[in-house]
Structures are given as structure tokens and as C-alpha cells.
Amino acid sequence: MNFERAIIIREKTRLEQLIERFNSKAQAKFYIERSGGDFNFYEIENEKFYESLNEVQKSISKHLKLKIIYRSFLPTYIFTENDLIVVLGQDGLVANTAKYVNGFPILGVNPDTERYDGILLKHTPSDMNNLIKEVVKGVFETKKVTMAKAELNDGQTLLAFNDFYIGADSHISSRYEIEFKGKKEKQSSSGIIVSTGAGSTGWLSSIFNMSHNIYGFNTIGENEHQSQINWEDEKLIFVVREPFLSKVTQTDIGFGVITKRQTLKIESNMPRKGIIFSDGIESDFLNFNSGSKVEIGIAEEKANLII
Template identity: 55%
Template sequence: MKIEYAIIIKNKTRLESLTERFNTKAQARFYIESSGGNFQEYIDEHEQFCRSFLEIQTGLSKVIKNKVVEREFVPSYIFSDNNLIVVVGQDGLVANVAKYSRHIPIIAINPDEKRYDGVLLPFTVKNFMKGVYSVVNENFSSKRMRFAEAVLNDGQKLLAVNDLFIGISSHASARYRITLNGKEETHSSSGIIVSTKTGSTGWLSSIFNMVSGISGITNPGYPELNEDDLYFAVREPFKSIRTQTGICGGMLKKGSTLVIESLMPNNGFIFSDGIEQDFLQFNSGATAEIKLSEEEAVLVI
């Protein structure tokens, strides 16, 4: 299908968020500097992003019509098959957008190579138009990103490009019954992280970093995942006369399912890719099946 419109996805910079919080830039500066922070870093980061964004939008406008959508509106935005999605921001923004993209090609651009790792950002401000032309001409290479999915017993479903979190929306312990390969346990923990290969360098890696720091083990054995693997880790499991800690992590191969039954009367929830506003309620009576989804996103490379 012919590409007719580019949808540019961006997020607020830290400076913009601070200014919204304190009403003016001057008040934001006073707060940061009175706390001993370096406000100039926020300014430099913002100005670099604005320079990059202007260059990207100018380049796109010479080739294709486009409009800007802020990250906060992505969950409710309806993308069309004749769209091209252009993500400008950090790696996490790509994950936020991908699960709503409906197989529409995504061109992900790193606007600040000195600050952002760019694991999911194949393009820079200087070369992104090559990707645009390749999609417009229907001759592009891509990386397929597989999703994890949580499916509740009432049919509700949530997808994740990076990771799912199953737990409670407070600092209280999450209570649930977990079943894997016929083995069942009752848990009290800080929740469960389920990661895809795409997300394995993010939140999941921080759990292994914590293990390394506590145990003194230099290499705690980071999981080697492929696109058809998921990995789950139980955060801070508590052992008691009523709760167990035998199922604390492991690989979910294609076709495997992790079943979690909520034992939380309220505040239980499941969210994905850091977007807490887009969640499933997960209270007593709810059961979730966690597995690899058949759906995937298309990242242009």
C-alpha cells in the first residue's frame, strides 16, 4: 500500500516536563539549582533534541506529509496502513509505540547519540532519509520484534515489546499463585518481570546487575535469548510458612506458558513497557497466561 502520511512520535524533554511542573522555566531552574543540580544539563539536552527534531521534520516535509503525535496520545491513536511511523527519542519510546503499530513500518531515530544508547534506534539525523525512501519505495530491510502477551481469563490482552510487569500498584507485596510446567507455588514478592529478547538489555538486566552487586559475582549469567524466547524473573520473593521461592526465574520457550492467579483483593495490575496508564486490572479472581505472542512489530533497519 502506498505510504501517504508520516506520523512523527516524540516525547516531552525533561526540561519541558520540569517547566510544566513548576509553571515557568525560571522556577524550574531555581528548584534544580537550589537542590545542587546542574540545570544547564537539562537545557543542553533540550536544545539538542529540538535541533535534531527540526532537522528531521524539515527533511520529511520535502518528501511526505507528516504530523506530530506526543507519546501520551499513542495508546489511543489509530494508525493507518498507509502511514509511516517515525519515532524520535530514546529506546523506550520505540517499545511504547511498537505495540500499537499494527505491523506498520517504524523508522526509529536517535536524536542525541551522546546521551542515548540507541539499541532500538538504527537511524541518526544524518541518515534517516535513506530509511524513509526505502519504505516509500517498498524496498526496505526490517527487524521483526516479537511481543510478549498477557491474556486474562476474561479475554483481555496486553502486549509488550520489552517487558511485562505483573504485581501490585503500591509498595505492598504482590500475592499470587504461579504455575510453570505443572509445578505450582504461592508467592509474596515485589512482582514478576517477563522480558522479550528486545527488552533483555533493559529492566531485566537491572535485576541481574542487582544479583551481581549483592553476591559479588562479576558475571551473574545473563540469559541468552532469541526472538522466540521470553525470560521471567520474580523480584524479591519472600519465603514463609505460606509462600515459596522455588519458581523464581527461567526461560519461556515458544509454546510455553506461565500461569499466574491473582490473590490480591485490590490494586493488582499488569502493565507493559513502562506505560502504567495502559494496564490490566489483576485482582482476586483474575488469572493471566503469559506467553510469546504471534504478533510482532516491524522495525526498519
Template identity: 55%
Template sequence: MSFDYAILVRNKTRLELLIERFNTKAQAKFYIESLGGQFEEYESENDRFQESFALVQRQLSSVIKNKIVERTYLPSFLFNKKQVVVVVGQDGLVANTAKYVNGIPIIAINPDQERYDGVLLPFTPQDFMPAVERVMSNQFRVREASLAEARLNDGQRLLAFNDLFIGAASHVSARYRIAYQGAEENHSSSGIIVSTKSGSTGWLSSIFNMTTGMTRFVDSDQKRSSPPALGDKELLFVVREAFQSKRTQSSLVAGILHEAAPLVVESFMPTNGVIFSDGVESDFLQFNAGAIATIGVAPEKARLVLKG
């Protein structure tokens, strides 16, 4: 198969966002330094990224035409199988991209090894080109990762690489009915987190840290708890801060989801109900009264290109 373009996915640096906000670099510098911040850190971070990105683009241009897609435009960009997808940025950008490429293999590059851990970023600007050549010749290996899916009763759907949040857009309580493995409850809570295997060390782990700390407050001998190990086709849901009252319950607060055991949530929120994925609040489904969401493992998988 011949390829038309390489799609270079990137996010704006903190300095670029500051300049957008304050119109000029000088004004951005004045703002940061007036608050006691070190503007040099923003500059050095930006310089390193721009240098890395330019190197990636220069090398790609020698073998294939390329286009740049900013993270903001991922939900509306149309990916196809004749594109080589190259992500340059942090791990979160890989997660954001994986939801929209419909199984196209992703070559993920760490532009700054001193700043970014790069759990999902096996390549550097200096060593990624053999991976591009392997993808173009269909001789590559991938790590496949399951995605979570929220599907509404009107046909809308949203995917997540790490986790889904189901709740209210503000800090008010979320009101809904939850159904899982034959049990149902009405809830008033801070929302539901549904995590994939890939995301279990992120937001989900912080919830377990909180519950461990609270339990230790009561019992100092309590051992540290952590999320259970998930299979490739499993998700884990956790209800945050369920409130028990005459009309709401708090027993159905966690469980493992798989093909035969999805999670069904019916919204009781007249306004401001949302479902968003991977911490990106701007990419969401409205989840207001009358909406019913079925949560489970998506049929698609993320495919991350491996070294060698």
C-alpha cells in the same frame, strides 16, 4: 500502496516537563538551581532535541504530510497501514511505540548521538530520508523482534517490547498463584518479571546482577551469571524475592516460556494488582482477585527498519 501521513512519535524533553510543572522556564530554572543543579544541561538537551526534530519534520514535509503524536497518546492513537511511522527519541520510545503500531515498520531516529546510545536507533536526522523513501516504495529491510503478551481471562491484553511486570502497584507483597509446565505454587513476592530477547539486557539483567552479588557474598569464587540466551520465540520469567511460609512457596521462580509452555498467574490481590509493560506504570492492566493472566509470545512482531 499510497500513504496518507507520516506519524512522528516523540516524547517531551525534561525541560518541557519542568515548564509544565512550574508554569514558566524562569521558575523551572530557579527550582533546579536552588537544589544545586545545572540548568544549562536541561537547556542544551532540549535545544539539541528541538533542532533535530525540526530538521526531521522539515525534510518529511517535502515528501509527505505528517502529524505529531506524543508518547502519552500512543495507547489511544489508531495506527493504520497507510502511515509511515517515524520515532524521534530514545530507545525506550521505540519500545513503547512498537506495542501499538500492529506490525507497521518503524523508522527510529537518534536525535542526540552524544547523549543516547541508540541501540534501537539506526538513523540520524541527517540520513533517515532514504529509509522513508524505501518504506514508501516497499523496498526496505527490517529487524523483527518478538513481543511478550499478557492476556486476561476477560479478554484484555497488553504487549511488551522489553518486559512485563506482574505484581502490586505499591511496595507491598504481591499475592498470586503461578502455574508453569504442570507445576503450581502460591506466592508472596515482589512480583514477576517476564523478559523478551530484546529486553534481556535491561531489567532482567539487573536481577541477575543482584543474585550474583548475593551469591558472591556467600562464596567469593562465584562467577558472574547472566540471563540465558533466548530464542526469537522465547521469553524468560523471574520471580523477585519470593517469600516462603506455611502458605507460600519459593521453588517455581524462573523458567523459559514458549508456545507450548506459557505462564499462568491468578491474582489473589483484592486491590492494587497490576500488569504493566516496558517500565511505563501509567499503561497497565488491573490485576486484582479473580483475574487470571496467561503470559506468552505475542502473535505480533515489532518491525524496525534497517539501514541500506
């Protein structure tokens, strides 16, 4: 690939968000300290982020032009094959970015290794000087990550790097009709989670943990309670959360593996408050109310992480 410029994707720091909320740093500090919080924590975190950002910019500018955009601009920004996409932030920012970059390579950089796990952030700012030289030369490897795709009957689509939630947007029963492997039934539940391999250590794993706590590890074989699948596997796992059995709702379809040949179909029976969102970002959603049908399958697009 012939990279001509780097696009650094970032999010506002928590200090910057506090200042926006309270109109000034002084007012934000007063509120946090009056509530018993440690405002110094936000200042140190903000300082560390900007140290990392400056180091990354300095390394990149020796080899490429660069531009910085905030996460909120991702849905409307047009990326090209000549853009090197650099994500500087938490793991979730990589997941959110991957849905909008058409499979172009993503370089994840961890700005604060003491605070962020960095599962998707394989590099640090100190790596960048040598790393950028190699990437510009085309000397790098990538890891392909399977993503999920939701397609509504009106043509709207949404991708997920980690997982989808399908159900009500609040703590009320999600009502829908579910179809899988030729079987169909009406359900009332706390919603459906569909997870990719990358997301299988996240929300999906917490559902498995809950079920293990209820039934006990002694009654479940070691191989039966593994929720994790490989990032590149061409499959997704879905789980129905807390399905309720009644005269009109069933619970037989509760878990399954989605493949290229076997999709999951759901029809909403919720007059309002139905929603589909991806990767824990509730603002990244599709409305899913009565009359809406969705088919969940494996996306043709792959996330492409530089390792």
C-alpha cells in the same frame, strides 16, 4: 508498502515538562538553580531535540505529508498501513510505540547521540534525507522483534516490547498462585518479571547481576549466567523476584522459559494494589487484584523495526 504520510512520535522534552510543572520557564529555572541544579543542561537538551526534529521534518516533507503526535496519544491513535511511523526520542519510546502500531514498520531516530544509547534508534537526523528516499521506494529491511502478551480472564490484554511486571504496585509482598509446566503453588514475592529478547539486556539482566553478586561468578559457569536472548527468538524468560518461603507459600517455581506451547499462568491473591504493567510504564497497566487470572505468552504481533 505505499507510504502516504509519516507519523512522527515524540515525547515532551524535560524542559517542557518542567515548564508545565512550574507554569513558566523563569519559575522552573529559579527552582532548579535554587536546588543547586544546572538549568542550562535542560536548555541545551531541549535545543538539540528541536534541531533534530526540524531536520527530520525537513527531510520527510520533501517526500511525504507528515503529522506529529505525542506519546500520550498512542493508545487511541489509529494507524494505517500507509503510515510511516517515525519515532524521535529515547529507546523507551520505540518500545512503547511498538505495542500500538499493529506490526507496521517503525523508523527509530536518535535525536541526541551524546545522551541516548540508541539501541533501538538505528538512525540519526542526518541520515534521514537519503533514508526517506529509499524507504518511500520500498527499499529497506526490517528486524522482527518478539513481544509478550498478557491476557486476563475478563478478556483485557496488554502487550510488552521489553518486559512485564506482575505484582503489587508498592513495596509490599505480592501474593498470587503461579502455574508453570503443570505445577502450581502459592507464592509471596517482590513480583514477577517476564522479559522478551529485546528486554533481556534491561531489567532482566539486573536481576541476573544481583544473583551473580550474591553467589559469585566463580561458582557459576560462563554459560549459566547469560540472561540475553535474541530479539526474534520465540521465547520469553520469567523470574520470580525474592520469593519468600513460609508455611503457606513456596519457592520451587522461580525461573522458566515461556514458548508458543508453554505459557505462564498466575492468579492474584491480592485484595488491592495488584497490577500488571509493561515496559516500565506504570501508567500502561492492568489491574490485577483477587479474582483476576492472567496468562502470559508470546504475542502474535511482532514489532517491525526498519534497519
